[in-house]
Amino acid sequence: MGPRTAAVLVFGSSAAVLVVEIVALRLLAPYLGLTLETSTTVIGIALTAIALGSWLGGRVADQVDPRRLLGPSLGVSGAVVALTPAVLRATAEWAPVMLLLIASLTILLPGALLSAVTPMVTKLHLTSLAETGTVVGRLSGVGTVGAIAGTVLTGFVLVSRLPVSGILIGLGALLVVASALVEWRTRRRVRSSALVLAVVAGGLATTVAPGACDTETRYHCARVVADPDRSGGRTLVLDGLRHSYVDLDDPTHLEFTYVRALASVVDTAFAEGEPLTAYHVGGGGLTFPRYLAATRPGTRSLVSEIDSGVVRVNRDQLGLRPGAGIDVRAEDGRLALRRLDAGSRDLVVGDAFGGVSVPWHLTTAEAMTDVRRVLDEDGLYVANLIDHGALSFARAEVATLGETFEHVALLGDPADLGLDRTNAPEGGNMVVLASRRPVDLRAVQEALNARDTGWRIAGDDDLTSWTGDAQVLTDDYAPVDQLLQPYAPPGGR
Structure with a gap:
């Protein structure tokens, strides 16, 4: 894996985490209110996901070849992201007492998997102790820039132009495509049919899930x-x-x-x-x-x-x-x-x-x-x-x-x-x-x-x-x- 590919993976996965976090606030507002407590909860869960993914990703990368993990991490997170709108809206209508738990899982799981990408990629590029600081610093910086880009893109562009469900289904599809490309480049094989089906299912389920809007505005x-x-x-x-x-x-x-x-x-x-x-x-x-x-x-x-x-x-x-x-x-x-x-x-x-x-x-x-x-x-x-x-x-x-x-x-x-x-x-x-x-x-x-x-x-x-x-x-x-x-x-x- 070349340095450019590594930078793209770290940049994209970090951006995706922030897109999920911001859009989750939009999804939950109709049911939990757009309050300081709701925002604090979502931010706390997202930070937990980032910390957990970074820690576990680093540990697993020391024990298993990261090439075997990158594709599945992207693909599974993409499938979960695509299913999130339908799952959350159905839970809010039919099992509201479970909403906070399900919402936490839909943020925590993809957030942790995507955050695990950076330590995995870092592991692949650590060829010499003399370059450790350079490699870790560069990829950490790229990840931070990706998170900033995801935040700005979502807040200033995506939310004003696309429905929330469209943003998450589109992001899920991109992550599954990225998973397939990584699998092909690193292992010369692709096994993403189940993940593609999950994204398609998420799109179809969103059209019939309860709680849809006549109009999705920037705030409501x-x-x-x-x-x-x-x-x-x-x-x-x-x-x-x-x-x-x-x-x-x-x-x-x-x-x-x-x-x-x-x-x-x-x-x-x-x-x-x-x-x-x-x-x-x-x-x-x-x-x-x-x-x-x-x-x-x-x-x-x-x-x-x-x-x-x-x-x-x-x-x-x-x-x-x-x-x-x-x-x-x-x-x-x-x-x-x-x-x-x-x-x-x-x-x-x-x-x-x-x-x-x-x-x-x-x-x-x-x-x-x-x-x-x-x-x-x-x-x-x-x-x-x-x-x-x-x-x-x-x-x-x-x-x-x-x-x-x-x-x-x-x-x-x-x-x-x-x-x-x-x-x-x-x-x-x-x-x-x-x-x-x-x-x-x-x-x-x-x-x-x-x-x-x-x-x-x-x-x-x-x-x-x-x-x-x-x-x-x-x-x-x-x-x-x-x-x-x-x-x-x-x-x-």
Whole structure:
């Protein structure tokens, strides 16, 4: 085996490990959520696979001719990779308690086999002790460059252009082809028929496996589901969670309780029919921007939605048309917020979610200071919060807003707000409002009642008692994922 062939093998196998790792996050997000814990778990398993493969590959290479092992290592890993989408999706639907175990194996097995390639190739090229450092250093460097290339290629190119299943099936096929070539060059024979069948089976199984998406975006598995009870009703489902409900025929129809609560606050705080200049952090199905356009003609809404794929879904399947007073941009909300002029908005709406939690950098005192900056003197900030259990995140976010704004109130189920002692808190959606000027809380409560939400509003002493000693979130300390409690699927945007 020449040095070029060795470099290609090390480069390719190292790149493949990182492709599997990144795509595994995409596969698991619809079932485990796109959280810090999920990312940490996948990264930990991948690093375990790399360590285990490097150690075992080196030991075995000292005992068996590496030429006999390279081809099977590539081929078996390719077969497993190709089968991964179908296996994981079927497990998630039919045996969810096994999902984490099966996911670990589908990362660990190919990751270890591919990581074993580098010590095997290194063994073949160690012909003299005088060259040990040179050979090990060169191949180690090539492997690192391969891992970087796999990361960049997946994150910037593959995920934006190909479905997740297509990436893994294609990678599996390439690994099986590489296995056949290595077998031919090193042993002058090829025995890959079973591996080829596994790749074909993986492709066929993926077409019938449950949990497939209508659209795979950069961040989500997206589906649009028609409402059988309303001809124009559509639900936007992202990663298995209902994020938005849109009535294509009647934008004033608000299906989700929390959106009715948002409308209750805004309709109370501003004169009826008054056009607003609004900024929305997070778009989803654009339910609330559509509502404002319909009920307040002349309203101009700027929406920052980080997922360009969700923007396309709105245009292709949810009836968004140019000239509706809604300007949607594919961008990060925190960065976009910094570019807005001071005092330029009547209303800022926070409704951005990654999985089931607000991206942490949108929750901090520094972010809220930017929100305050872009609001005019009578401006209003309203945001959708989701929390469960002890409601630790919601309490921390309310405390954070209390450090930034003079007036803060919280809307939600009475038990969650501590206003109903007969029922235990269950958590779910809540709406927080903040402003420099006082808002008529009694009028907001009347609007909530008129919309049949069953929610209450808490402010002043009630809210201070409810918040307790919750810590203010900052850019330096915002453990949002840890504060959030185990959840039930939220009611979406």
